[in-house]
Amino acid sequence: MQYVIVGAGPAGVTAAETLRQADPGGQVTLIGGEAGPPYGRMALPYYMTGKVEEAGTYLRKTDGYYDGLKIKYVQGVVKAVSPDAGALTLESGDEVEFDKLLIATGASPVKPPVPGLDLPGVHHCWTLEDARHIIKRAEKGADVVLMGTGFIGCIIMEALALRGVNLTAIELEDRMLPRMMDRGGSAMIKRWCEAKGITVLTSAKVTAVEESGGGLRVSLEKGEPLQTALVVVATGVKPNIGFLEGSGIETGEGIWVDNHLRTSAENVHAAGDVAEGPDFSTGGRAVHAIQPTAVEHGRIAALNMAGREAAYKGSLSMNVLDTVGLISCSFGQWEGVEGGETAETSDPENYRYLRLQFDGDRIVGALGLGRTDHVGVLRGLIQGRVALGPWKEKLMADPHRIMAAYVALRADP
Numbered sequence: 471m472q473y474v475i476v477g478a479g480p481a482g483v484t485a486a487e488t489l490r491q492a493d494p495g496g497q498v499t500l501i502g503g504e505a506g507p508p509y510g511r512m513a514l515p516y517y518m519t520g521k522v523e524e525a526g527t528y529l530r531k532t533d534g535y536y537d538g539l540k541i542k543y544v545q546g547v548v549k550a551v552s553p554d555a556g557a558l559t560l561e562s563g564d565e566v567e568f569d570k571l572l573i574a575t576g577a578s579p580v581k582p583p584v585p586g587l588d589l590p591g592v593h594h595c596w597t598l599e600d601a602r603h604i605i606k607r608a609e610k611g612a613d614v615v616l617m618g619t620g621f622i623g624c625i626i627m628e629a630l631a632l633r634g635v636n637l638t639a640i641e642l643e644d645r646m647l648p649r650m651m652d653r654g655g656s657a658m659i660k661r662w663c664e665a666k667g668i669t670v671l672t673s674a675k676v677t678a679v680e681e682s683g684g685g686l687r688v689s690l691e692k693g694e695p696l697q698t699a700l701v702v703v704a705t706g707v708k709p710n711i712g713f714l715e716g717s718g719i720e721t722g723e724g725i726w727v728d729n730h731l732r733t734s735a736e737n738v739h740a741a742g743d744v745a746e747g748p749d750f751s752t753g754g755r756a757v758h759a760i761q762p763t764a765v766e767h768g769r770i771a772a773l774n775m776a777g778r779e780a781a782y783k784g785s786l787s788m789n790v791l792d793t794v795g796l797i798s799c800s801f802g803q804w805e806g807v808e809g810g811e812t813a814e815t816s817d818p819e820n821y822r823y824l825r826l827q828f829d830g831d832r833i834v835g836a837l838g839l840g841r842t843d844h845v846g847v848l849r850g851l852i853q854g855r856v857a858l859g860p861w862k863e864k865l866m867a868d869p870h871r872i873m874a875a876y877v878a879l880r881a882d883p
């Protein structure tokens with residue numbers, strides 16, 4: 471059996487390892503789109519701050535790791551896929567045949583329609599090459615502009631702040647983290663960042679970036695231009711599906727997959743940030759571009775490719791984030807559900823916040839700020855669809871009792 475995996479991120483690497491275990495005699499080819507060993511994007515901020523060397527970003531750090539598992543690792547970018555022919559074509563013109571194909575091509579940064587974003591000194595923080603360029607310009611005391619304060623933007627913000635730059639963060643929406651935090655929580659995070667010396671501009675729009683005085687000038691729709699040495703763009707990502715045009719594989723926002731991570735083509739599966747698959751909370755389809763989902767996708771997809779029936783229960787939308795030292799988290803349907811109830815406790819002065827969303831006597835979503843002890847508990851109660859019984863009213867009265875509820879419900883026979 472010839473297995474081919476396109477994409478060497480966490481989903482692809484996990485799939486390759488799982489295939490090797492599930493089918494020791496199969497041929498496994500892993501195709502990565504960048505030069506060098508497979509690495510984790512989530513490690514790039516640690517590389518930028520000097521906490522790890524470049525080799526510390528590699529997903530597997532043992533020399534000869536892939537050769538040792540008889541996984542053929544090659545570099546190439548896919549140009550086209552033909553499921554019927556069982557073959558794909560690389561941009562180099564080389565053709566690779568497969569019996570089973572996994573598409574794990576991830577996502578790419580979204581570039582807003584702003585003039586000047588192709589200038590030297592403007593970078594995304596998405597690849598190792600991006601990180602290398604940012605390190606060169608983000609010297610201590612340098613003026614830096616960050617476009618975007620979503621999940622990825624706030625991770626980059628942490629790294630830039632630790633480098634000691636003079637940082638201005640610009641957000642088009644009316645609050646930071648608009649897709650993972652409500653207004654109350656976002657206001658606390660913004661105030662926290664400002665107390666750390668970061669200028670945060672919300673409801674702000676960049677209209678142009680131009681070369682100026684040996685650096686860059688960032689023009690805003692409202693307010694004075696900003697002079698800067700570096701612009702980092704973190705305005706969202708989109709799944710890499712363009713090469714599938716004409717393949718017959720059905721797509722939406724990402725590649726549509728079923729609960730076995732199979733696409734509309736019988737011999738093709740998809741996993742990770744490129745896959746639009748079962749959503750745990752809604753029962754519909756969604757792209758959840760987070761590493762835990764990518765890893766589980768890769769494992770489940772590989773088992774099914776090897777003929778071992780494995781069902782995927784659906785991914786839970788979840789984010790746990792460190793923003794310059796302040797921990798925030800969101801799980802599931804944190805905005806609430808129709809007919810549901812909400813319990814909330816807030817301590818803005820101490821940057822502590824907890825909000826629970828109920829559907830009947832089950833927690834279906836949650837937000838947290840300033841605490842780490844309840845993160846696993848919230849995830850467990852939501853994913854376990856735990857019936858709270860009398861604990862529902864106790865939590866409505868005092869959400870802080872979430873740990874006591876978890877312990878009591880686990881102890882019940």
